[in-house]
Amino acid sequence: MDMPELPNYIDLWFVDPDTVDNAAIQQITRGLLSADELAQSNRFRFPILRRDYLITRWLVRTILSERLSVPGQALHFAANRYGRPYLPSFPDLSFNISHTSxxxxxxxxxxxxxxxxxxxxQTDRATPNLAEYSFAVSERAALRSVAPNNFDHAFFSYWTLKESYVKALGTGLSTALDSFSFSLEQPATISFTSDTVDPTPPHFWLLQPSSTHLCAICVRRWSQQLLLRAWTVVSLTSRVPTNVIVLRRSTFS
Ligand SMILES: CC(C)(COP(=O)(O)OP(=O)(O)OC[C@H]1O[C@@H](n2cnc3c(N)ncnc32)[C@H](O)[C@@H]1OP(=O)(O)O)[C@@H](O)C(=O)NCCC(=O)NCCS
Incomplete structure (x- = not known):
């Protein structure tokens, strides 16, 4: 008898850094960060960037440490040749970070x-020029027909999806953004085409975590048992399970 496949979860953790008290950050990150991370934090000229860096490091070390039952300060990170961080001691665990205002x-x-x-x-740059310069032909055509008041939303839908893919690949912007494309013509769905055959076809979600943010998730090696769960971290002390609005997701194939 075939055993039913157990659900596998993609866990999402959201933090609004503006809700975090500076004193709490100092207290919580003390003893947790590596010497390199502390040195890096002192190189930021702008306090907000330093704050966001410290919160990110706290979040990554805290959540991964809980997941792996390893003390946060004992986690050793490496980066691939394109800068994607990973944990060499835990190759089966994948994680990825993104930050914006x-x-x-x-x-x-x-x-x-x-x-x-x-x-x-509202604050990131949505420009027709950037789309014309870097998006695939079909995406540029789709964006040209978007009404001006919908342009930013449409642009960032494509942009976040594209970035989520090159981040899941781990190659970042070394992968040409016009070598693959998305079609968002059908409501609530995402269709993906690539110049190269990916042995682990990607699956995507487009989320709206707040009225002013768009967020895309890409997973490679998708199965129907893969489910999203999300939490909002409040003041770095408590976590609230969160129903994130799913605007679109890949069609089943
Ligand atoms: C990683 C990349 C693809 C995206 O960066 P980004 O959109 O600027 O920044 P994000 O906040 O989404 O992601 C940064 C995080 O991605 C991770 N990352 C870095 N290189 C990565 C790679 N090759 N693959 C996957 N993840 C990577 C890191 O964890 C990094 O955060 P950290 O430095 O705090 O650890 C990067 O290659 C890049 O240079 N982007 C340029 C973005 C740009 O020009 N944006 C214009 C906005 S419209």
């Missing part, structure tokens, strides 16, 4: 490769 997101999943990208629609 007023939101930091951590995605964690086992036995799949996960990529996440979040953008703040």
């Amino acid at each position: 007023r939101l930091i997101v951590l995605a964690v999943a086992a036995e799949v490769e996960v990529g996440v990208d979040v953008e703040h629609i």
